[in-house]
Amino acid sequence: MTATPRTSTAPPDADEPLPHRRIVFGIVSIALLMASIDQTIVATALTAIQHDLDAPLNWSGWTITIYALGQILVMPVAGRLGDQFGRKRIFLGAAVLFTLASLACSLVDNIYLLVVFRALQAIGGGAFMPTATGIVAEQFGRDRDRAVGMFTSIFPIGGVLGPIIGGVIVTYWSWREIFLVNVPAGLLLILLAARFIPRSTPAKAARIDLVGAALLALTILTGMYGITSLGSRDAGPLDPVFLTAEVLALVFGFLFVRHANRAASPFIPVRLLRGRGFGVMNAINLLYGAAVLGFGALFPLYAEARYGIQPLQAGTLLTARAVGMICVAGLAVFALRRTGYRAPMIGGFLLVAAGMTVMAIAPHGLTPYAWLAIAAGITGIGMGLSIPASNNASLQLAPDQISAIAGLRGMFRQSGGIIAVSVTTTLLSHSANPGIAQAHSFVVFAAVLLLIVPFTLLVPDHRGSW
Template sequence: MSVALFMAAVDQTIVATALPAIQYELDAPVNWSGWTITVYALGQVLMMPVAGRISEQFGRKKVFVSAAVLFTGASLACGFATDIYLLVVLRAIQAIGGGAFMPAATGIVADNFGHGRDRALGMFTSIFPIGGIVGPIVGGVFTAFWSWPGIFLVNVPIGLVLIALAVRFLPASQPRESGRVDFSGIALLGLLVITSMFGITYLGSGDTSLLSPVFLACEGIAVVALVCFVRHAKRHPAPFIPFELVRGRGFGVMNLINLCYGAAALGFGALVPLYAEDRFHIKSLEAGTLLTARAIGSICVAALAVLALRRTGHRLPMLVGFLITAVGLAAMYVVPRGLPPYLWLSIAAAVSGIGMGMSVPASNNASLQLAPEKVAAIAGLRGMFRQAGAIISISVATAVIARSSDAGLAQAHILLTFAGLMIAVLPLMLLVPDHRGSW
């Protein structure tokens, strides 16, 4: 499970370092080069809840192995892509496999770790920051000493080993739910996610107006799809996303918290290196290592937070963690005096990482313990809301920066806004059902 999650985490960050090489060698327009990242995020947003549901219907192991095969095959094909348009299509296919890893893996761990599953699931928290550290480094090495296809081809031997290990060692899992696949619900959710996220991403280009016909049409279609999806979930006898997981007791507030967390904590990760370059004129290589400082801070705290989770419950670490994350974000707004900007930003990034490492294990488990029999579906929804929040915040921030006369100062105000969002979420945590002990 850890190998699969690590591989998916690395692939979220590894491509960013190779974008200039991809653009140059494939003679690609800059907007289509960026879509190699955007389409991967969109694919994951859509696939996470779908994978969570179908793993309940067809068995966790089957979905997990199928995801590994698809991810590995798509990675191989990406390495041999000859134009940017084909690469974008293959990245979308790769995202389907990568997005299915987390829900299926969560279900497998929950099924097989018994009373220790809360701690096992919490330890997943430390895998993604490690992938965030390794991804940019590996991407830079492959781009500098080989070529951009290496960032995809490196997944192939790892994926083959992963498939062999999964087939050999993962225990067989039986379907937990019967019935036909809810294709109508999947289609409505797909239309909702793709149109809304595409419209917001389209808005992120600097010369796009809020009154743009493309933006308004996309968001209008998304609103209609949302209404139809809600009606479908209420009326269908076996919807692929049960309505109680969207707005039921505890679930509604956790989905909103996850959306805000994705916007503030995950969205800021994509902006920090650019902020360091634009406002403090820090070199790009040093600016990228600020994310390493954040990841180290998260890793140092995550394991301790997991071990203490049964004593603290969910609310306390979430409250303290979100508050610390907000402090780290707000500190980046301040112009340091007497300290080099790089050192100050590294400290602030590490502080925000500490807050993330403290809060994420608790927030991961807070909704899972409400319905332990549906852990895969819940994990898929959690990932969808977080990724959607990140895409929204990055697209809106990009639009603001593109329209600003001082990009560095604009980003400083965005970081301060993110800190305010983390503070604004704190009262919602009082509505989260608390839980102590194993579940």
């Protein structure tokens, strides 16, 4: 007998898990893994893309930058739309767009079209996280805290797998297959999602706040464009492009907050942006993204620049981090109801900071590769401990807006990562010894994580299910 899709009429805080929750979990996990892999998979193909399309280096780099920017831009938007119009509808639309854009990326004949289609691919990929988080929460009822913690731990794993998969594909096929492999996987995802994911009940019909959405988009776009210009243009903090973009971001941000305070039904409610619950978690996510995502993007470069480790070996060092994270994340998820959120977050932040500090120190009694692998494993254990708790923190305060909260969480983390990478690469480009300079940057990342600890004490703690 085949399963019959059902319409979920239960409210978001319903207690009873739904029958096909594990199938749905697997489906949305595929989507999240695809989106996160595509965030880093292109890095290994930049040289091949540049040569094949006769592209300038800065435009080749934008194939990575535009994907990150697109995800940051769409995460809070998709989360809000999912809550308002139904998560399955937005999820399916994202899957279709991601698949078609991937196909278009594999067929382009110039770098400019590739950047455009990567932007469209990012819109689809960025919409997966917030809508899928809401879908998982609906499906698992009283177990939603554990399911959300486990589900959102998938995203960092995809980021680690990306360069490895990309290296294999580029070595044995070509850069075009990096995008083409998404097409059959995307078609399967669309069919499974249409078949098994039940329709959610949209929020009470309300006129969509187009002005708020536009102001938020302009704030993010100008702010992140200015930050990325630091890295992509080898510019300094007094560069006119950077200053102009950041001034515009401040203006648009001010207008967005003023509009949200005055609108009857704002696109992003102000209470999700500030206050002891949401405001402190937004600050934590920004700083956590800067330290952890920035470190992950620059770690292989550090191994190559300071110790002369070969690129393929340097990429595999991230596997040690992934192993540490996978080993701990599952246990941390099931311990959340006893530990609450603060304890695992503080413990995880301290472990990641310790691992980064070890990386910055010269090896003692071990080969550089073994030393860095151990340090990466320590950071992975810290991430596995802290990510499930930080992903759940504040969700219990507004369970009817899970997708919107997940979208904002992703936006702040990705923004922090872009800021860290752009600023660090700018400093490295002016350094006489990039390897040592990057070691110093890891110490700074560790200090940022220590700075987060006092903020964590302000997070509303929670034990038990929500």
